[in-house]
Amino acid sequence: MKCYKCNGENTANAKYCRNCGTKLNSKSDTRNSKSADILLISFIGIFLLSALIQNIVRAVDYNWFDSSLRYIQVASWIISSLSYLLIIFAIKNKVFKLIGGICLTLVICYHIYGYIIILMS
């Protein structure tokens, strides 16, 4: 790859430019940490929004379970469960991402199964 400062040619996995010593890859590192930030911020946003919806449902109708509001409640539970996947996408380490992704998917499936059972009862 080419150094963005001096245009010197370096090997593809070089960390520093052999011409001028500039740290290479810094641009893609910044981009990666930015997209991780966006994922985490969207997680917080979705999480707070679904918490807000759940509180509104409870405030509107104390017996939300007996009304059709329970569909909204369960939908917000499912959305907040799924939002945890955004954290997994923000993990850079591939092994942690894989292990975390598998564990979280199992937990989310189990939760959604439980929500559907509640909805059916």
Ligand SMILES: [Zn+2]
């Ligand atoms: Zn250079």
